[in-house]
Amino acid sequence: MSQIVIHGNTIYLAGQVGTANASVTRQTQECLRNIDTLLAEVGSDKSHILQTTIWLADMKDFGEMNAVWDAWVPNGHAPARACGEARLATDAYKVEMIVIAALPETGEAG
Template identity: 75%
Template structure:
């Protein structure tokens, strides 16, 4: 049976779940009330840190789901995303509009990655 490791676990969720060679991150949000660009950068910084904690990095991301509170922010978010994704390592990706947990959150990222 493949072991499941959960890190930064609370009553509701874990920030990282590792099953075999697959890493699942909880949805990452940025600083409440900041711009879409800043919230996107905050999310990507958190993703970098969480992946590093389990021995992986952004070149190993398999899939990303991005939720925007307003699709009008698509280009602003993509400007930050495009600068962050390493050339030749773009993951499978979906982006849609959703009502997020708090109105101050403008973007949320959900990531699945492979161990390095």
């Protein structure tokens, strides 16, 4: 599995998860940290995210996840987003995020 795939000027990230059995808040924070790290590896950042799909093991955790998300997303750069409930790889995971982002134009500040 590739963590990052680039096609043209579009970046696709594999699903990101946090530490198994951690709280929803911690797993969300770790997903977002992973996303920041992966985008930085290819010269992009969260202001270039086009779309995010978020899977929660239980939709009752939406508010807790969303509070972390809202604090992380840069003003004026909220991507298109979907959030749904799904059975994740193991019961230990509560949050998974999949991102599609753009590579910045040459000379564009991140």
